[in-house]
Amino acid sequence: MERMGSPVCHGGGMTLRTAKKTSGFVLAAWLCTLLGWVVITAAQEDDRGTIQPAQARQALTLIHARCAVCHTTDLIVQQRLPADRWTVTVEKMMHWGADLSKDEAAAVLQFVTARYHPGAPDHLPSIEEELAMIAPAGGPRQGSEGPVTGVASRGAGLYAHNCQACHGEGAAGGAGPKLARNTILKNDGAFWETVLHGRGPMPAWGAVLSHQEIADIHAWLATR
Amino acid sequence: MTVFRREWLRTVLQGIGIGMVVGPGIPSIASAQASEAGQGTGPLTVRVTRPFDAETPVREFASWLTPNERFFTRSHFGPPPADSVKPDAWRLTVKGLVKEELTLNLKDLQQLEAVTLTAVLQCSGNGRAHHRPKVPGVQWERGAVGNAQWTGVRLRDVLQQAGVKPQGVHVQFQGADRPALATVPLFTRSIPLAKALHPDTLLAYEMNGRPLPLLHGAPLRVITPGWMAESCMKWLTEITVRVDETPGYYMQQAYRIPETAVRLSSGLPGSAMVPVEQMPVKSLIAAPAEGDTVRIGPVTIQGVAWAGEAPVVKVEVSCDDGKTWEQARLLGEGQPYAWRQWQFVWNARTPGPTAILCRATDAQGQEQPATSPWNPGGFLWNGWDRLSVTVAA
Numbered sequence: 001m002e003r004m005g006s007p008v009c010h011g012g013g014m015t016l017r018t019a020k021k022t023s024g025f026v027l028a029a030w031l032c033t034l035l036g037w038v039v040i041t042a043a044q045e046d047d048r049g050t051i052q053p054a055q056a057r058q059a060l061t062l063i064h065a066r067c068a069v070c071h072t073t074d075l076i077v078q079q080r081l082p083a084d085r086w087t088v089t090v091e092k093m094m095h096w097g098a099d100l101s102k103d104e105a106a107a108v109l110q111f112v113t114a115r116y117h118p119g120a121p122d123h124l125p126s127i128e129e130e131l132a133m134i135a136p137a138g139g140p141r142q143g144s145e146g147p148v149t150g151v152a153s154r155g156a157g158l159y160a161h162n163c164q165a166c167h168g169e170g171a172a173g174g175a176g177p178k179l180a181r182n183t184i185l186k187n188d189g190a191f192w193e194t195v196l197h198g199r200g201p202m203p204a205w206g207a208v209l210s211h212q213e214i215a216d217i218h219a220w221l222a223t224r
Numbered sequence: 225m226t227v228f229r230r231e232w233l234r235t236v237l238q239g240i241g242i243g244m245v246v247g248p249g250i251p252s253i254a255s256a257q258a259s260e261a262g263q264g265t266g267p268l269t270v271r272v273t274r275p276f277d278a279e280t281p282v283r284e285f286a287s288w289l290t291p292n293e294r295f296f297t298r299s300h301f302g303p304p305p306a307d308s309v310k311p312d313a314w315r316l317t318v319k320g321l322v323k324e325e326l327t328l329n330l331k332d333l334q335q336l337e338a339v340t341l342t343a344v345l346q347c348s349g350n351g352r353a354h355h356r357p358k359v360p361g362v363q364w365e366r367g368a369v370g371n372a373q374w375t376g377v378r379l380r381d382v383l384q385q386a387g388v389k390p391q392g393v394h395v396q397f398q399g400a401d402r403p404a405l406a407t408v409p410l411f412t413r414s415i416p417l418a419k420a421l422h423p424d425t426l427l428a429y430e431m432n433g434r435p436l437p438l439l440h441g442a443p444l445r446v447i448t449p450g451w452m453a454e455s456c457m458k459w460l461t462e463i464t465v466r467v468d469e470t471p472g473y474y475m476q477q478a479y480r481i482p483e484t485a486v487r488l489s490s491g492l493p494g495s496a497m498v499p500v501e502q503m504p505v506k507s508l509i510a511a512p513a514e515g516d517t518v519r520i521g522p523v524t525i526q527g528v529a530w531a532g533e534a535p536v537v538k539v540e541v542s543c544d545d546g547k548t549w550e551q552a553r554l555l556g557e558g559q560p561y562a563w564r565q566w567q568f569v570w571n572a573r574t575p576g577p578t579a580i581l582c583r584a585t586d587a588q589g590q591e592q593p594a595t596s597p598w599n600p601g602g603f604l605w606n607g608w609d610r611l612s613v614t615v616a617a
Contacts, residue, residue, distance in 0.1 A: 071272060071275065079363070095405055097405040175404045
């Protein structure tokens with residue numbers, strides 16, 4: 001279902017819409033998944049230069065966490081730019097406050113230059129779809145982690161680094177809702193669902209933050 | 225997650241025109257749009273989810289006015305919180321090189337003479353996706369444009385109330401929208417005083433007879449008829465009269481084009497960069513649609529055409545991929561700044577695939593070119609509109 005809104009599906013417009021009408025969502029979703037794999041495979045074969053899976057995972061994770069603070073990643077996936085214009089674009093975003101170290105920016109630049117170049121196919125999978133393929137729901141860390149207890153002192157820094165841009169200093173709210181004394185802090189199910197999988201304009205953090213880090217942030221928020 | 229995204233889309237779509245204007249009376253329309261828009265088959269084709277940048281499918285341009293909920297939407301940071309622009313909380317300040325600073329609420333403004341005009345609003349980047357080589361930015365295709373009726377007061381009347389000092393030659397606009405990060409420059413723009421004092425330049429509080437929807441700049445936006453939409457500041461809160469053009473990214477770097485055409489693929493501007501202002505002459509085919517199959521016999525082709533501050537005088541149509549052209553019929557009365565509907569009845573005789581093209585000419589003799597001059601920002605695309613159809617026996 002999630003893939004229904006993706007550019008992958010737009011690419012298969014007529015076929016998929018017909019499928020949806022006649023055979024319903026299940027078939028459409030299945031076709032989307034299949035088509036997604038086909039497109040991803042085609043995209044990877046068409047990449048300029050080689051991106052190792054580990055590099056791709058790092059770049060996708062960074063794009064998802066850092067670029068999506070200001071804009072959704074669909075804006076990135078629709079670009080088809082030569083290396084020089086990608087370089088200028090990434091530099092501009094760094095100048096404007098994108099939270100990337102020099103090495104991280106280089107990793108992002110290498111990925112977008114290889115993937116979204118002028119000769120790339122019109123339709124490519126979304127960043128979120130690629131993340132889901134590379135690191136299935138919950139991220140690779142999930143299996144190794146049992147129940148975790150948050151540590152508020154660690155959560156403060158993690159919050160400032162990952163959440164503050166939208167939820168404001170001191171969790172007082174901003175583009176995103178105020179989290180200090182927010183009732184969601186008392187509803188573990190809703191809190192974890194929202195952080196791991198996103199909600200509305202909020203991106204999913206499951207592939208970016210470990211469960212321990214999320215628990216730390218929760219512990220800190222509870223003190224606000 | 226899908227459910228959450230739908231809910232969010234619904235909120236956004238209500239912001240376009242339904243929620244704020246009509247209230248919760250017709251949620252079914254909004255929710256139907258929400259489920260459709262996410263798939264690009266509904267009233268709007270979403271290019272960027274946040275900030276919400278979405279264009280109108282060209283079939284909607286079969287109607288003269290573009291409805292609010294089907295009007296394209298674009299901003300750099302998304303709308304400000306709805307509470308901050310509610311009429312009781314919102315204020316407009318007029319400052320800078322003026323004799324008397326003003327702070328006005330909506331009622332104060334509405335004491336001035338109300339003016340209504342119909343004008344095309346178009347994003348400078350409309351058609352960016354057609355530029356080759358490709359350029360960065362939202363990859364708009366054909367629908368980041370619309371024609372609406374705007375009601376408001378003359379900016380000139382407000383400026384006269386404040387009294388512009390002789391040194392004041394540029395008028396700067398600031399809206400209430402803010403970036404997620406304080407390190408991102410604000411979207412601040414200015415227009416020359418002459419355009420600001422033009423009697424048709426408005427501070428609009430109504431769109432198609434309804435209060436401005438949140439996504440379209442509630443409660444007040446600038447309308448600079450004939451000029452591209454980046455001058456039409458939404459969520460307006462500050463007017464500052466200045467001695468110079470506004471400094472900063474969105475005036476000095478973005479929304480500028482080379483004064484003379486640049487060599488294709490050079491990657492660099494070849495001349496001085498000047499601000500985007502007037503819209504160039506342009507036309508679109510609203511029907512038939514891309515990929516349609518039409519029957520042999522008479523086929524009605526219809527569309528719209530507009531130009532900046534000059535009226536459109538001619539629209540030509542080619543049904544053989546540009547080999548021959550015939551003149552279309554202009555419908556209704558021409559109105560300054562509004563688009564003109566046109567129609568052409570094509571007698572389709574030869575079965576098989578073909579391309580339908582259209583091009584317009586304005587009163588200054590400017591003709592829509594086959595492709596627009598390339599520029600690094602991908603602005604002002606006005607190449608011939610083209611769609612593929614198949615004639616079936």
